[in-house]
Amino acid sequence: MGNYQNVTAGRPAGVEKKKAYLVGAGIASLAAAAYLIRDGHMAGGQITILEQLDIAGGSLDGSGNATDGYLVRGGREMEEHYECTWDLFSRVPSIIDPERTVLEEIREINLIDPNEATNRIINNCGVKDPNTSLGLSHHNVRELTKLSLATEQELGATTVEEYFSPSFLETYMWCYWRSMFAFQTWHSVVEMRRYMQRFMHLLPGMSLLKDILFTKYNQYQSLALPLQTWLEAEGVVFDLGTQVTDLDIEIVNAVKTVTGIHLLRNGVAETIPTTADDLVFVTNGSMTENSTVGSLGEPAILNREAGGCWSLWRSIAAKDDAFGRPDVFCSDIDKTKWLSFTITAKGSPMADLLSKITGRDPHSGKGVTGCIMTIRDSSWLMSATCSRQPHYVDQPDDVLVIWAYGLFPDNVGDFVHKKMSDCNGEELLSELLHHWGAEDQIPEIMKTVKVIPCMMPYITSQFMPRVKGDRPEVVPVGSRNLAFLGQFAEMPDDCVFTVEYSVRSAMTAVFTLLALDKTPPEVYPSKYDVRVVAKAAETMYDGHVPAERLISHFLKDTSLEGLI
Numbered sequence: 001m002g003n004y005q006n007v008t009a010g011r012p013a014g015v016e017k018k019k020a021y022l023v024g025a026g027i028a029s030l031a032a033a034a035y036l037i038r039d040g041h042m043a044g045g046q047i048t049i050l051e052q053l054d055i056a057g058g059s060l061d062g063s064g065n066a067t068d069g070y071l072v073r074g075g076r077e078m079e080e081h082y083e084c085t086w087d088l089f090s091r092v093p094s095i096i097d098p099e100r101t102v103l104e105e106i107r108e109i110n111l112i113d114p115n116e117a118t119n120r121i122i123n124n125c126g127v128k129d130p131n132t133s134l135g136l137s138h139h140n141v142r143e144l145t146k147l148s149l150a151t152e153q154e155l156g157a158t159t160v161e162e163y164f165s166p167s168f169l170e171t172y173m174w175c176y177w178r179s180m181f182a183f184q185t186w187h188s189v190v191e192m193r194r195y196m197q198r199f200m201h202l203l204p205g206m207s208l209l210k211d212i213l214f215t216k217y218n219q220y221q222s223l224a225l226p227l228q229t230w231l232e233a234e235g236v237v238f239d240l241g242t243q244v245t246d247l248d249i250e251i252v253n254a255v256k257t258v259t260g261i262h263l264l265r266n267g268v269a270e271t272i273p274t275t276a277d278d279l280v281f282v283t284n285g286s287m288t289e290n291s292t293v294g295s296l297g298e299p300a301i302l303n304r305e306a307g308g309c310w311s312l313w314r315s316i317a318a319k320d321d322a323f324g325r326p327d328v329f330c331s332d333i334d335k336t337k338w339l340s341f342t343i344t345a346k347g348s349p350m351a352d353l354l355s356k357i358t359g360r361d362p363h364s365g366k367g368v369t370g371c372i373m374t375i376r377d378s379s380w381l382m383s384a385t386c387s388r389q390p391h392y393v394d395q396p397d398d399v400l401v402i403w404a405y406g407l408f409p410d411n412v413g414d415f416v417h418k419k420m421s422d423c424n425g426e427e428l429l430s431e432l433l434h435h436w437g438a439e440d441q442i443p444e445i446m447k448t449v450k451v452i453p454c455m456m457p458y459i460t461s462q463f464m465p466r467v468k469g470d471r472p473e474v475v476p477v478g479s480r481n482l483a484f485l486g487q488f489a490e491m492p493d494d495c496v497f498t499v500e501y502s503v504r505s506a507m508t509a510v511f512t513l514l515a516l517d518k519t520p521p522e523v524y525p526s527k528y529d530v531r532v533v534a535k536a537a538e539t540m541y542d543g544h545v546p547a548e549r550l551i552s553h554f555l556k557d558t559s560l561e562g563l564i
C-alpha cells in the first residue's frame with residue numbers, strides 16, 4: 001500500500017445504528033473486528049464475536065505448559081509482503097512491550113536474527129544434503145513456465161500429478177515445495193500456480209528458506225493474543241463456547257439479507273434477530289476443525305465427524321448457489337489430513353543433539369534449525385523445526401520446544417513399524433530421532449520429554465481441486481449484510497493456507513459491506529517485476545539461463561544492451 005492510501009477511511013453514514021456479528025474467533029474475524037473499529041468507525045461494543053471453542057485465535061494456537069508439554073498445531077512462515085497482515089499489526093500493541101507495535105516487534109527480531117536453514121534436507125539417518133539447486137530439467141522449467149502463463153479457468157480442477165510429468169515430482173524443487181507448503185500430488189495445481197506467482201520473489205532463497213519471517217513467540221501469543229487484548233480494550237464482546245448452527249437468509253430477487261443467527265450457547269438454542277442494517281461475517285470452514293490430540297503414550301485419534309464449521313457452511317450453501325460448495329473441500333478427509341507433534345524437551349540431551357546437528361546453540365535466543373529440516377527419505381515425509389527459543393512467553397530457560405509433522409500419516413514408519421497416525425508421542429519422536437541419526441540417544445532423551453501428537457483432518461482442505469464458484473465471493477453478489485471470511489472465500493491472486501489470506505478477506509469484507517472509500521492493498525505484484533522474474537528464471541536454471549550469451553551478443557552496442 002502506498003502512503004497515499006495509508007489513511008483511515010471516512011466515517012460511513014449510519015454506522016452508529018449497526019451491529020456486527022462475527023462467526024468464529026480466528027485471525028479473520030479478529031482482523032475484521034479491528035477494521036470495523038479502525039476504518040468503519042464502529043464502537044467496539046457494537047461488535048460480537050461468536051466462537052464455538054472456549055478460546056479465541058482459531059488455527060493460530062499455542063497452548064500448554066512446560067510441565068505437561070506445550071502444543072503448537074503449526075508454525076507460520078511469513079514474509080515481507082503480507083501487506084494486509086502488516087497493515088493490521090502496525091497498529092496493535094505488543095503484549096510484551098505495549099510501547100511497541102506487533103509489527104515493530106516482529107521486524108526487529110527478524111532484523112537481528114534473519115532466517116537461514118542449517119540442514120534443509122536430511123537423508124540417510126542424519127546426513128545433511130548439501131544441495132541448494134532446484135534440480136529442474138529444461139522440460140520441468142517449461143512446465144512451470146506454461147503453468148504460470150495458463151489461466152485458472154483453463155486449469156480448472158487439474159491436480160499437481162495430472163499437470164506435471166513424473167520427473168518434476170522427483171526434483172528437489174518439489175521436495176522443498178511440498179514440505180514447506182504442505183502440497184500433495186492430488187492437490188490443486190491452480191493453488192500451486194498462485195503460490196508460484198505470489199511468492200516468486202522467494203524462489204532464489206527457497207533452498208535455504210531465506211527471507212522467511214517468524215514471530216517472536218508462537219503465533220497465538222505473538223499475533224492472536226495482542227489483537228484480542230486490543231479488541232477487548234475497545235469493548236468488543238467475545239461470546240466463547242457459542243456455536244452458530246444456521247442463518248436465516250431472506251432472498252428476494254437475488255438480494256440476500258441475513259435476518260437471524262441461530263446458535264447454541266452452552267447447549268441452549270437461541271436466535272439473534274438481525275436487520276439489513278446489521279453486518280454478519282462468517283468464517284466458512286477451518287483447517288483445524290476437529291483437531292484431536294494424543295500424548296506421549298497415546299496417539300491422536302482421527303475424528304471423522306462433521307464439524308461445526310462445515311455443517312454451518314452446508315446449511316448456508318443450501319440456500320443459494322452464490323454461497324459455495326463446502327463438500328469440495330471437506331468430504332475427503334484422507335486427502336486433507338496430516339499429523340503434527342510438539343516436543344517439549346527439558347535439560348541438555350535434546351539441546352546437545354540439536355547443537356550437534358545444526359552447529360547452533362539452541363539457547364542463544366536465535367533461530368536454531370532456521371525453519372524446517374525435511375527428511376527426504378522418510379516414509380512419513382517428516383519435517384521438524386526448532387524456532388528461536390523461548391517459543392512461549394513463560395518457557396523456562398532449560399526447556400526447548402520443537403515442532404514436527406509428517407505429510408503421509410497412513411504410511412508405516414521406517415524404524416517404528418506402524419502407521420504414523422497410529423503412533424503415540426514416544427513412537428513419533430523415536431522415528432524422528434532415528435532419522436536424525438541419534439538412535440543411541442533415544443532412551444536418554446525420552447526421559448526428558450513430553451510429546452503431544454495432533455491429528456488435523458482438514459489441514460489441507462483449502463488445497464483441494466476446485467473451480468470457480470466452489471468458494472463463495474467474500475461478499476457474494478446481491479448480499480446486503482453477509483460476508484464470508486478466511487480460507488474458503490474467494491479472492492483473486494492471493495494464496496490460501498496463509499494468515500495473509502484471512503486478513504485480506506477481513507479487509508475486503510469490511511471495506512465492501514460498509515462501502516468505505518478505501519480498498520485493500522494490492523496482492524504483492526512480484527510477477528510483474530522484471531528483476532524478480534529474471535532472478536527466478538536464473539534460479540530455475542541454476543544460474544545459467546539458456547541463450548543468455550546469445551542474447552547479449554545480439555544486443556551488444558544497441559540501446560537494449562545492459563537492460564535485458
Ligand SMILES: Cc1cc2nc3c(=O)[nH]c(=O)nc-3n(C[C@H](O)[C@H](O)[C@H](O)COP(=O)(O)OP(=O)(O)OC[C@H]3O[C@@H](n4cnc5c(N)ncnc54)[C@H](O)[C@@H]3O)c2cc1C
Nearest residue numbers: 024026027028052058059074076077244286309486498499
Ligand atoms: C499446521 C499449520 C501450519 C500453518 N502454516 C502457515 C504458514 O506457514 N504461514 C501462514 O501464513 N499460515 C499458516 N497457517 C495458516 C494460518 O494459521 C490460517 O490460515 C489462519 O490462522 C486461518 O484463520 P481463520 O480465522 O481464517 O480461520 P480459523 O483460524 O480456522 O478460525 C475459524 C474459527 O471459527 C470457529 N468456528 C467455525 N465454525 C463455527 C461455528 N459454526 N460457530 C462458532 N464458531 C465457529 C472455529 O472454531 C475457529 O476458531 C498454518 C496453519 C496450520 C494449522
